[in-house]
Amino acid sequence: MKIKQFxxxxxxxxxxxxxxxxxxxPTDPQTxxxxxxMSERDDIYFASLIRSHGTEKCRASSAESxxxxxxxxxxxxxxxxxxxxxGQLDDNLDDVTSLQxxxxxxxxxxxxxxxxxxxxxxxxxxxxxANLWVRISRLNxxxxxxxxxx
Amino acid sequence: MSFFSDDEKIEIGKxxxxxxxxxxxxxxxxxxxxxxxALAFIKKKRAHENWTVEMGQIYLEFVTENAVATLSASRKxxxxxxxxxxxxxxxxxxxxxNERIGFPILPTP
Numbered sequence: 001m002k003i004k005q006f007x008x009x010x011x012x013x014x015x016x017x018x019x020x021x022x023x024x025x026p027t028d029p030q031t032x033x034x035x036x037x038m039s040e041r042d043d044i045y046f047a048s049l050i051r052s053h054g055t056e057k058c059r060a061s062s063a064e065s066x067x068x069x070x071x072x073x074x075x076x077x078x079x080x081x082x083x084x085x086x087g088q089l090d091d092n093l094d095d096v097t098s099l100q101x102x103x104x105x106x107x108x109x110x111x112x113x114x115x116x117x118x119x120x121x122x123x124x125x126x127x128x129x130a131n132l133w134v135r136i137s138r139l140n141x142x143x144x145x146x147x148x149x150x
Numbered sequence: 151m152s153f154f155s156d157d158e159k160i161e162i163g164k165x166x167x168x169x170x171x172x173x174x175x176x177x178x179x180x181x182x183x184x185x186x187x188a189l190a191f192i193k194k195k196r197a198h199e200n201w202t203v204e205m206g207q208i209y210l211e212f213v214t215e216n217a218v219a220t221l222s223a224s225r226k227x228x229x230x231x232x233x234x235x236x237x238x239x240x241x242x243x244x245x246x247x248n249e250r251i252g253f254p255i256l257p258t259p
Contacts, residue, residue, distance in 0.1 A: 094219075094222070094228070094229040094230075095219050095222075095223065095229070097229075098215050098216070098218060098219040098229065099219075101211075101215045102212055102215055102216055105208050105209075105211055105212035105215065106212065108208050109205060109208045109209060109212065112202060112204050112205045112208060113205065116200070116202045116204075116205070118199045118200045119200075121199075125195075125199060128195070131191070132212070135212070135213070135216045138216070138220070139216055139219055139220075142219060142220060142223055
């Protein structure tokens with residue numbers, strides 16, 4: 001009789017655990033860490049674009065810019081792939097796709113400025129860079145708020 | 151410098167809320183404000199920094215995408231639906247926007 005009671009309690013505990021686990025926030029520490037790393041890199045890059053305005057460094061084709069965009073686009077592909085693969089984070093795919101689109105549009109705007117300079121200025125103005133930076137940061141933070149990655 | 155009047159911004163917010171079948175609230179008004187800021191920004195950049203039409207269009211796409219993400223998150227709505235609503239509002243404003251900004255930033259339907 002005692003064995004039956006014990007088995008019954010154990011079954012209930014397991015059932016409760018399963019229900020709670022299925023209600024928990026989706027988790028993926030790697031994606032969370034990658035988004036945080038991207039955010040730190042964004043801060044360094046966009047601040048450097050503002051500081052280097054008027055020099056070669058702020059151009060879309062500079063070595064610094066090329067390195068940043070290669071790394072960012074590659075990391076973004078990893079984030080999208082991981083979220084697509086982990087069905088439990090599917091709700092976030094839309095937001096991550098928006099972030100990916102925002103990066104592409106920011107890069108396209110920088111390239112368009114270099115192709116059509118304002119006189120001898122081949123870079124986006126500091127207030128434009130700040131504008132892009134703030135919005136991208138906000139979107140990255142929004143994704144982090146919506147999902148618990150830890 | 152505002153692109154739309156305060157009344158027009160409220161109308162834009164209402165239009166978005168109607169298309170989303172939600173009550174008008176601060177998220178919709180914030181999107182209207184963001185679209186207004188973006189258009190005023192583009193107009194200024196075109197006048198003072200020789201932004202091309204393409205640059206204006208890219209920037210408006212950037213702001214719209216960003217606004218879609220924030221509105222869908224705050225209203226817990228599917229992004230596809232929110233994007234359709236914001237694009238719908240912009241399409242309904244194509245005449246006045248293109249005239250005020252001075253170039254075809256929005257495609258004529």
